[in-house]
Amino acid sequence: MRRVLGGSHQICLQGASFDEPGKESWRHIEARSKTTVVNSPDNLVLVKPVSQDTPLEEIVRLLGEDYDVILTEGLKQEGTSKIEVHRKGTGPLLKNIRRLIAVATDELLETRSRQFSFRDTESLADLLERGFIKPQKKRISLYVNNAPVILTSFPKQIITNILLAIVSCPKAVRDISGLQIFLRKE
Structure with missing residues (x-):
């Protein structure tokens, strides 16, 4: 069994609320406490105010070593391997993306990178498993x-x-x- 962590790094999350106004945890978040954890039977949210974008390396350290692969979104400039998700009609592929290993797409593109259909998740998972996931x-x-x-x-x-x-x-x-x-x- 693979241990996979999914994450998102998006500007739209800035100022997002993970709790209800007026509750104690909400007041802690609003007061910019060093760290606030909101816990429910089906979710755990850790809110830690930062003054700048947190590097992926720091996020990995914070989460621990218990994952074989970490899937993130929005970290185009990090030095890690990347898979671009491209949808027909959204314009050309992004330029100057370092370490692009594949493109998941709904159309055939002219690119040197390997391409995978959105429906071919098994082949994409095989690529990740063979080339990038090294369980230790x-x-x-x-x-x-x-x-x-x-x-x-x-x-x-x-x-x-x-x-x-x-x-x-x-x-x-x-x-x-x-x-x-x-x-x-x-």
Whole structure:
């Protein structure tokens, strides 16, 4: 089973309301609290005011490492691979899109990128799965001051072994499948 996260990055969300006026959580959002979580039986919305567009890298760090692929919308200038969704009659394909790997469309286009019909979701999913989704049963990520630190296999193994040794000491801890550590030094 693939772990997929879908997201949207759109200017139209600016000022969007995820709660009802007058409720406590709504007042927290309006007061620009550092972070507000609106929780219901079928949704969880995290509202965190920012002063500028949040880079995708920061969003990934905030959401954690539990996804094989993250599908986003509206991040044309990010350095990640992209699939353009193009509808007939909406004009030409976007120009100067870096790392365009495919176009999902309802018409045949003149482009070097691979094209997929909107109805051919299986082939598009195969492209993503073969070329971009690399499930890692074992994964360790390190962020220092919110920036990712690239680790080679040797430090990954050392960090993993040390952390597992530390948390394996209590007899109640068995079958560790995930471990999260947070450190703030301020």
